[in-house]
Every structure is written in C-alpha cells, then in structure tokens.
Amino acid sequence: GIQVEQSPPDLILQEGANSTLRCNFSDSVNNLQWFHQNPWGQLINLFYIPSGTKQNGRLSATTVATERYSLLYISSSQTTDSGVYFCAGTTSGTYKYIFGTGTRLKVLA
C-alpha cells in the first residue's frame, strides 16, 4: 500500500507566525484531504485537494499530483490552530484513505 509521510512531526509557533506543513505520498493518489484534529478528537475537513491550490481564510493548500506531495500553509497562526494536522489519500481502485502520522502543532499566545 501507499506510504504517507508528513513533516515536520512537531511544530511550536508563536501566535501570528506562518507555517508550512508537508505531505509526501509514495504513489499517486486520486483523492487527497487535509484534516485538523481538535483536542476533543474530531477530525475536521480542511481541504479536499487532489490537485491545484485552494484557500480558505488563513489556510491554503497546494497539491502537486505529478510530484506526489501536498502543502498546507497556515498564516497568522492563532492558538485555536493548535492540534494535529493529517493528510490522507486514496489510490486508484480503492475506497480507503491512508493517513499520515500527522503534524502536531502548538501555537503559543
């Protein structure tokens, strides 16, 4: 199966700082999502982004499908951005998302 590698594994920021999270896939994916897991455990869908660039407020994401990676940008970070960020993808012919191990983000006030 595909391997999903996320970097960095941990990140500590001061409020207001910007950051970039990366996700690499070992094989081509035809569905790709970014999620934020809040302290209560719920996975919140941030972006469905199999290719291209999307923006939603202070967050944006870019997927370069031909090079098998995706980036999540967080600008002007806030303490509420703290949590774990996961990327996940499916490969052709399957109906299951494979998740990365996540990036644990802590934003300090």
Next chain:
Amino acid sequence: KAGVTQTPRYLIKTRGQQVTLSCSPISGHRSVSWYQQTPGQGLQFLFEYFSETQRNKGNFPGRFSGRQFSNSRSEMNVSTLELGDSALYLCASSSDSYSYGYTFGSGTRLTVV
C-alpha cells in the same frame, strides 16, 4: 444539513465483552468508513460500506465486523474485547464519487478494562 453522528460518545467495557458502535452518515451519503485511532498505530482503516456492501476491509482480526443498513446507517461490532482495543473509533461518510472527500463524526472513545 446534519453531520455524521456517532453514538455513544464514550464507552467503558470489560475484557471479553462485546460492543456495538453506531454511525449515521450525512443525508444522501451512501459510503461509510470506519477507522481506529490509537497513540501507537495512528489512524487505521477498518472497513468501508457502500449500499449495504462491504467494499474494502483493513487488516484487523475477525473480531471486528460491521454492517450497513438500507438507510445507510452503519454499525461496527467488536467481540471478545481485548485491552488493546481501547481506542477512538471514527466513522466517516462520503458521497458516491468521493468527489468531496470524507466527513468525520466526533468519534466513540472505547476503554476496555
């Protein structure tokens, strides 16, 4: 539009017992997937159902089973519980074509003592 609803939110069971978890997908979604999340193994795929048929299955023992009903609601069952089954169980629903990806429920936190 209501989101994905999982019940119960918390459960404490004793080793050897069995447990049933429930998931109601977003209205109109026919695909329901289940994941187990533990600190050591991360998020692992259990199974996926579409129109009452299991389409995909992860690498879990036969003690883990599931089903989907005609209204797309899904249940998963774990028999003969072990301490290692303590985890957050997450359910996600999606549309037929996966064009918009998954939406997850809040999860059921199972503790086996």
